[in-house]
């Protein structure tokens with residue numbers, strides 16, 4: 236894959252999870268159609284990336300750049316991306332530096348990356364020396380001394396490299412869109428990483444200490460074995476963990492978690508709470524209706540929830556759940572924000588955030 240686009244030499248590049256390339260394209264095609272942008276998509280299942288070549292002569296429309304915050308299946312978006320062919324690995328460094336200098340811009344940082352697929356990841360692991368040499372060469376040339384956008388150097392294979400940029404305000408803050416999160420000590424499941432990533436992404440480090448802190452109350456629906464409850468308790472939040480399954484002793488030992496063996500779909504809080512989180516395995520539309528009810532009836536102020544997706548038409552399923560929630564909330568007073576993201580720690584699922592304003 237990856238050839239020159241008909242007429243255009245700049246493209247957009249999107250990283251996604253392996254196997255989700257078609258979902259990424261389905262979503263981006265809808266966004267392009269809404270924006271009236273014309274171009275051509277290029278992807279191959281298993282390569283964990285999608286390219287958009289704008290149509291030649293499209294005028295202003297050629298400059299279409301989606302709002303990254305609204306995209307579900309893209310982990311990262313590179314703009315002004317161009318393909319560089321390097322015949323021999325030894326020529327790689329001088330060729331990259333020359334091409335970057337030709338861009339005639341300054342950048343705040345350079346990131347060496349690869350799509351999150353096996354072969355490309357191995358290539359990146361074997362190119363550790365390259366990033367040091369690249370940083371040194373670009374620093375000496377004064378290319379990375381500016382504020383400007385980020386510069387991405389993406390290794391596709393031994394001979395093909397994509398150079399692209401990203402604006403900090405319209406992209407993921409993490410290289411390759413992958414947050415490096417520390418696994419909580421003594422965690423009963425890896426699932427807590429999903430909630431940690433969702434909190435970083437949807438709430439952010441600046442707002443999190445105010446919105447999730449000691450004294451706040453959360454309901455954790457589908458809590459067993461307790462990974463999400465543990466993440467909440469680590470922030471001092473009191474948690475009611477609802478699940479017929481057990482909660483791990485180390486989570487109960489925080490003394491902030493109360494276990495209720497009840498059905499998540501029937502459970503009601505005695506008083507309104509700050510947070511409800513939901514990781515129940517059930518039909519996505521059923522979870523969507525549940526979380527919408529919690530916010531519309533003011534049982535909670537905000538919620539993070541996971542939707543287990545079907546094997547195909549996953550973008551359509553996310554849209555369906557979005558519509559289910561919006562239909563309920565349109566009848567409720569006040570504004571709200573609703574976002575979905577296919578997180579790095581999500582597999583065949585996406586995570587949502589719904590908040591009453």
Ligand SMILES: C[S@@+](CC[C@H](N)C(=O)[O-])C[C@H]1O[C@@H](n2cnc3c(N)ncnc32)[C@H](O)[C@@H]1O
Nearest residue numbers: 424426457458459460461462463498499514515
């Ligand atoms: C993916 S696991 C949750 C993992 C948990 N978030 C963690 O971090 O450890 C899904 C859980 O949902 C629970 N569950 C499924 N249907 C439920 C229901 N109707 N009511 C309550 N819990 C339910 C299951 O028992 C299971 O423990």
